[in-house]
Amino acid sequence: MSGGPTEQLNSVADLIRRFGLASLHPTLSACEALSGEDSSLDVAVLGQFKSGKSSLLNAVLGEAVFPVGAVPVTAIITRAVDGPERVVRVTHQDGSVEEVAPNRLAEFVTEASNPENRRRVAVVDVFTPSLSDLPGLRLVDTPGLGSVLAHNTETTRTWMPNVAVALVTVSAERPLSDEDRRLVDEARQMAPRVVVVLTKVDLLSEAERAEVIAFLERALRASFGASVPVLPFSTRSETTRWLRQLREVVLLPVARDVAGERRAALSLKLATLARACHGYLTVGLRAAERADTERERLRATVLNEAVSAEVIRDELRLAEQRVCGGTRPAFEKTFVGQRGVIVQRTTDALTADLRTWQGNLAQQAQRYEAWMAERVDAELTPLSRDSAVVAADLLRQAEGRFRRVIEAFRDRLSRNIADATGVTVSSTAWEVKRPEVAVVPVAVSRTFMTHWDLLWWLLPMWLVGGLFRRHVLGRIPWEVEKNLIRLAGDWAGVVDAAVSDLRVQAATWVDTELATLDRLLRQRPAEASAFCEALRRLEETGVPQP
Numbered sequence: 001m002s003g004g005p006t007e008q009l010n011s012v013a014d015l016i017r018r019f020g021l022a023s024l025h026p027t028l029s030a031c032e033a034l035s036g037e038d039s040s041l042d043v044a045v046l047g048q049f050k051s052g053k054s055s056l057l058n059a060v061l062g063e064a065v066f067p068v069g070a071v072p073v074t075a076i077i078t079r080a081v082d083g084p085e086r087v088v089r090v091t092h093q094d095g096s097v098e099e100v101a102p103n104r105l106a107e108f109v110t111e112a113s114n115p116e117n118r119r120r121v122a123v124v125d126v127f128t129p130s131l132s133d134l135p136g137l138r139l140v141d142t143p144g145l146g147s148v149l150a151h152n153t154e155t156t157r158t159w160m161p162n163v164a165v166a167l168v169t170v171s172a173e174r175p176l177s178d179e180d181r182r183l184v185d186e187a188r189q190m191a192p193r194v195v196v197v198l199t200k201v202d203l204l205s206e207a208e209r210a211e212v213i214a215f216l217e218r219a220l221r222a223s224f225g226a227s228v229p230v231l232p233f234s235t236r237s238e239t240t241r242w243l244r245q246l247r248e249v250v251l252l253p254v255a256r257d258v259a260g261e262r263r264a265a266l267s268l269k270l271a272t273l274a275r276a277c278h279g280y281l282t283v284g285l286r287a288a289e290r291a292d293t294e295r296e297r298l299r300a301t302v303l304n305e306a307v308s309a310e311v312i313r314d315e316l317r318l319a320e321q322r323v324c325g326g327t328r329p330a331f332e333k334t335f336v337g338q339r340g341v342i343v344q345r346t347t348d349a350l351t352a353d354l355r356t357w358q359g360n361l362a363q364q365a366q367r368y369e370a371w372m373a374e375r376v377d378a379e380l381t382p383l384s385r386d387s388a389v390v391a392a393d394l395l396r397q398a399e400g401r402f403r404r405v406i407e408a409f410r411d412r413l414s415r416n417i418a419d420a421t422g423v424t425v426s427s428t429a430w431e432v433k434r435p436e437v438a439v440v441p442v443a444v445s446r447t448f449m450t451h452w453d454l455l456w457w458l459l460p461m462w463l464v465g466g467l468f469r470r471h472v473l474g475r476i477p478w479e480v481e482k483n484l485i486r487l488a489g490d491w492a493g494v495v496d497a498a499v500s501d502l503r504v505q506a507a508t509w510v511d512t513e514l515a516t517l518d519r520l521l522r523q524r525p526a527e528a529s530a531f532c533e534a535l536r537r538l539e540e541t542g543v544p545q546p
């Protein structure tokens with residue numbers, strides 16, 4: 001007996017909840033979202049920030065709907081769907097919906113107008129007649145991944161389970177990073193149709209383009225053991241040609257069978273889910289079938305020293321130390337490299353300004369304090385903003401290290417389970433929420449000139465003016481250095497806290513996984529029939545099993 005996808009999903013969901021298989025919850029919600037939604041199919045453009053996602057969608061629409069730009073732009077999931085006239089509908093996180101004039105779209109979806117999503121927008125839908133030839137398709141523009149604006153990455157990752165067809169943009173400027181590969185991998189677990197779009201090919205010569213495409217195809221095949229189509233694209237040259245290809249290879253075939261594509265997406269996700277569920281239940285059954293002493297031995301074999309929570313925690317802590325040991329030096333190196341030019345600029349500016357200053361020594365000393373504070377702030381604020389890329393890079397390094405620890409843990413655990421029970425368990429991957437890192441504001445160390453104030457305020461400027469000027473100009477290198485070091489320290493503090501947050505997330509994932517297995521491996525013979533029954537029900541759903 002096998003029911004429709006909804007029944008299948010309900011049965012699998014029931015088992016996952018009943019047996020507390022917590023690591024499968026994210027995939028489960030993905031399936032539920034897909035089966036419960038309305039009938040249009042989400043064709044999403046996913047990719048690193050600035051890889052040309054919004055530009056690509058504008059080209060498909062034939063009109064500039066989605067805002068584009070040279071800095072990270074798209075901050076909100078924005079969907080375009082066929083409609084009789086251009087209407088923009090904003091759905092807020094509290095569920096309220098408002099219709100706004102089409103020319104106001106950017107106010108809601110861009111990082112510049114809606115920084116850190118202050119307007120609390122959940123999603124924006126654009127209805128447009130220019131999609132009348134692709135009915136049933138909803139084109140989804142997503143915030144770019146990998147920028148320092150972690151909330152944008154987070155928005156896209158949270159939305160990811162909904163993707164049914166994925167266009168992964170890879171810019172010709174940096175063809176296929178490790179992050180791109182991971183994105184394609186994740187997309188392939190969620191969407192049956194994944195296409196890589198090599199954007200900005202106008203930056204390559206004809207020969208280079210062929211070379212890059214061949215390289216991408218080879219690298220993708222090597223990673224996934226299957227071919228992933230690669231389509232070139234450019235909004236700057238031969239756009240009509242690339243558009244035609246994109247429509248013929250992807251958009252039109254999908255539009256012709258929207259219902260079929262939805263079914264395929266749901267069944268892919270369901271199969272992933274059922275396979276993992278089957279693995280866990282079988283482990284529980286194998287444990288329950290054994291006599292007490294044997295079960296204890298089984299548990300000890302699976303949960304041995306190599307996968308103990310303490311060992312993993314130590315490994316994660318070591319990875320954290322490696323990264324955090326480098327944070328302060330990384331920022332100091334960035335900042336101190338700028339010291340010379342800042343000192344020079346500040347000295348020149350102060351030399352010019354000092355000539356115009358009036359008043360007695362005390363007044364000029366006070367004026368100097370204020371001048372210096374303002375100057376340091378003006379010099380360091382853009383520097384602090386620019387060093388957000390250093391922070392992003394360090395966080396990427398940290399995530400990479402933690403991921404390697406977790407992956408090694410998963411491998412050892414799967415091997416232990418396979419050795420002890422003969423069962424292959426495929427737990428779902430660690431889903432990381434990259435912590436938010438805001439640009440560190442410059443906190444200027446105050447300049448105190450009290451000794452001038454107290455002692456010499458009566459002295460006439462014609463007598464001490466030269467000395468005063470030499471003194472304040474001479475202090476500049478020290479003032480600049482002191483504030484640069486302080487800013488480096490502040491940045492390091494912020495990044496270290498974010499790295500520590502990532503480590504806690506990783507450790508929590510490991511704990512949850514171990515707790516699930518520990519529970520399964522403690523099942524007593526009385527429970528065996530419940531597991532048999534559960535496995536039978538899982539098989540009856542008709543979802544492909546291992």
Ligand SMILES: Nc1nc2c(ncn2[C@@H]2O[C@H](COP(=O)(O)OP(=O)(O)OP(=O)(O)O)[C@@H](O)[C@H]2O)c(=O)[nH]1
Nearest residue numbers: 050051052053054055068069072073074144234235
């Ligand atoms: N040379 C070239 N530049 C392009 C092309 N397409 C887009 N760009 C430029 O790339 C930059 C980023 O374009 P967007 O479309 O905003 O990129 P995005 O991926 O949507 O960026 P985010 O929303 O910030 O993630 C802009 O400066 C575009 O002008 C192209 O085909 N060729």
Ligand SMILES: [Mg+2]
Nearest residue numbers: 053054073074
């Ligand atoms: Mg964009």
